[in-house]
């Protein structure tokens with residue numbers, strides 16, 4: 001009987017070093033009909049091809065400060081000198097509609113989400129090794145040499161945090177396998193949440209207040 005019940009919504013944090021393939025994995029996951037993604041606010045300028053409101057909400061430093069002050073961000077962090085944050089309301093809307101909402105954010109943001117009682121699933125993506133990470137980063141060609149070096153040197157710390165703070169670390173070696181693994185982790189967590197809901201627990205308590 002329980003199998004006819006819809007699976008509850010879920011916040012899924014997807015983090016990993018620059019170049020690991022977060023965007024590619026997220027794009028594949030978003031082919032699922034009940035998956036959606038959180039659109040972050042950022043003070044960094046758009047890159048070529050990026051669309052305001054689809055890729056990010058591109059805002060000024062003043063606008064970002066206002067969002068923070070109004071408590072409208074569930075988490076925020078400085079990444080490579082720019083501010084990034086996750087708006088709260090779309091998360092509430094997504095879980096209300098039993099959707100899986102992907103937060104492609106950095107590890108500082110992931111830790112904040114973890115501390116907020118949002119029943120989020122935290123998945124950290126790792127490259128098979130550092131040489132491969134460097135190759136992917138150079139290949140995508142969106143950063144200059146200085147930025148590539150900066151991102152690579154941050155990756156060690158991120159991997160450490162991924163191992164200590166995240167629920168699962170998944171190696172993105174074979175894309176299909178990686179996507180399937182993440183989907184399975186999501187499904188298992190949703191089944192657990194459904195059981196907890198049926199047992200009378202309130203899900204995502206941290207989303208209901210303030």
Ligand code: 5GP
Pocket residue numbers: 015016018040041044075076077079084085086104105106107108109110
């Ligand atoms: P990019 O500028 O390359 O799109 O993103 C740089 C880093 O910021 C990536 O690690 C990305 O996951 C992270 N990021 C994007 N949006 C958010 C957000 O809303 N919060 C946090 N904490 N990190 C974010």
